[in-house]
Amino acid sequence: MAPPNSIRVLLVDDHSVVRMGLAAVLSLDEDLTVVAEAEDGTQALEKYQAERPDVVLMDVRMPGLGGLEALRALLAASPGARVLMLTTSELDDDIQRAIDAGARGYLQKSVSREELVRAIHQVHAGGSYIPEATRRRLLQLAKRKHLSNREGEVLDGMRRGLSNRDIALTLSISEHTVKAHVKAILHKLESADRAEAVARGFEQGLLRVEGR
Amino acid sequence: MAPPNSIRVLLVDDHSVVRMGLAAVLSLDEDLTVVAEAEDGTQALEKYQAERPDVVLMDVRMPGLGGLEALRALLAASPGARVLMLTTSELDDDIQRAIDAGARGYLQKSVSREELVRAIHQVHAGGSYIPEATRRRLLQLAKRKHLSNREGEVLDGMRRGLSNRDIALTLSISEHTVKAHVKAILHKLESADRAEAVARGFEQGLLRVEGR
DNA sequence: GATGCAATCGCCCGAAAGGGCGATACCACG
DNA sequence: CGTGGTATCGCCCTTTCGGGCGATTGCATC
Structure with missing residues (x-):
């Protein structure tokens, strides 16, 4: 079922529809294998320890332990973890924080199948992946006045x-x-x-x- | 592939990940068959005319022709259409408008697989399906003070x-x-x-x- | 025709807001 | 060690806000 040199992926999202969609998309690429799924940050930490996946695909907004907190906790425990953040909303201001916290990428759920697969490969190879649009958004956010x-x-x-x-x-x-x-x-x-x-x-x- | 007495469903969502997730969820029920997918309202109208599906699952927020406009256009052309609206955001105030426009249901993308399947069956049977939480939200919106x-x-x-x-x-x-x-x-x-x-x-x- | 609501205009007044001008202390970063 | 940002405290003054008390008109609904 799982090819030997496959990239092992952990999916973290509270929406089962989205999880299944992601799983379906990833299954199109034979180098990718979903080894576990989690519905919230807490579960994500457990599954990560249990499975030691190569890449984590994590939603930003989740009930309970949110994506950002989970990201920080995960990286604190496993600094080498490669995490790709996903978001539904276009106007999240969490991009900067996610990158600062050590996320290797930040994708919208509106990404194409091809781009998602490419991003995972790139992150697995040790790189990072931030789409052009997100990069522009980051610049825009940088201009935003920051309140103390x-x-x-x-x-x-x-x-x-x-x-x-x-x-x-x-x-x-x-x-x-x-x-x-x-x-x-x-x-x-x-x-x-x-x-x-x-x-x-x-x-x-x-x-x-x-x-x- | 498609069982003879299957409920024929049209998926309308601009996110391919979500479309695949929905397709995956629906494929778990052997009475359901996805006969077409559309990425926006315009496509939805075309596909509906071409396929005449039993039930339409349509996202509220889409680029171009939005879900609400598409819903109205679709019902104007085909008053008998059975449409289930989907939404990502919890705080859409479009619920009322969607129901008024003739939607048979209004679901969050966070619905469980079981609830989604149940909703489609119910709508196909000629009924409507609005989750408890949404119903409460409707009541809350009704209480909302109206400004002139x-x-x-x-x-x-x-x-x-x-x-x-x-x-x-x-x-x-x-x-x-x-x-x-x-x-x-x-x-x-x-x-x-x-x-x-x-x-x-x-x-x-x-x-x-x-x-x- | 009454009742209700929206929209319009009116005055008085105390409290709050916001602009302008300061200042000191701490702390991090270079 | 200076520089800049943050948090703190200070005064004066004009404008604005919001509360309380009115009012008339028009329109739709009952």
């Missing part, structure tokens, strides 16, 4: 309708400091007021709908 | 960082009126200020990320 942790917390207060004073209370700092952060946020996000800043936060993926 | 057209325009002004006066200018009404609308919006959205109102707008699908 504190500013992120303040922005979150704003989105919840808190006044500067209330944000100060929840963060246990002075209102003056909050105002300073707000000013920095408005400037970085090129926004006229907190309403626009919140909108930009959603547009740029700094704020998320799904209850964080 | 004018209020929607004012909310959009807020998200763009406009002051009440500037909104008044762009809408050619008095600032007093804008303030009245703003008050109504804050009340309907249960928000303390415009920043929270904008956040609620995004959360409830009243505002969208993708450049309107």
Whole structure:
């Protein structure tokens, strides 16, 4: 069933439909063998230890232990792991983090069969694979103004309708400091007021709908 | 290959991985046969006319002719078509529109194999299939406070960082009126200020990320 | 014809926001 | 050791916001 010199792949995705689709695509290439599947990050870690696959194909968004956390945990335990991240959404801002964390590639689920197979081969050979479109997206994201942790917390207060004073209370700092952060946020996000800043936060993926 | 009394299915999705996954899942049930696949709405219409499948499985989000438009066009041409909509995103507010347009069901791509197969059988039998979670989501959407057209325009002004006066200018009404609308919006959205109102707008699908 | 809703306009006022001008301290990176 | 970013705190001042209290018009629905 599994050819001797086959590339052994671990699939990690919470959607069984997607897992089967990936498995079907990989089965088209006789050099590829799916040796295990996992439905979440925790399972992925276990299966990796058990099977020691050559390449891991992992979804970014998963319930429980998410793709990014799983990626970090996996690489912490097995620094040599070769992981290709997959994503459904076009507007994930996780690309940068995934690459930083050590992913060897970052693909959309919209990739063609050929590109997916090529990517796996390339990653298995020790290289990395990032599609042109994703590369462009990375450049675009690099231009994005980055908020500090504190500013992120303040922005979150704003989105919840808190006044500067209330944000100060929840963060246990002075209102003056909050105002300073707000000013920095408005400037970085090129926004006229907190309403626009919140909108930009959603547009740029700094704020998320799904209850964080 | 195709059993005589098989349910003939048309798959419509722009992601080849998903199409293969769906095909793989359906192939597990011997009563189901995928007779055609389409990558977008336009192709879907052609394939439907050519194959006259019993059930159509169609993605909501597609480039070109989107799923909803395709659904309407398909039902206009063939009122008897039985269409099951699929979606990737959990927070689509298209559920209502899809049902209204005549879809027989609305599934997440995260459905289990069993549920997907069951849904197709049910739809083929002339019934409809909407999962519990989706039903709940529908109820939640029904409770969603509805903004009037004018209020929607004012909310959009807020998200763009406009002051009440500037909104008044762009809408050619008095600032007093804008303030009245703003008050109504804050009340309907249960928000303390415009920043929270904008956040609620995004959360409830009243505002969208993708450049309107 | 009443009832309800949307849209429009009005005033008063206190609280909050945001701009502009500062400052100190810490820490990491070069 | 300087440079830059972050986090903290400070004051002054003008504009804007949002609450509370109104109102009239028109339109559709019942």
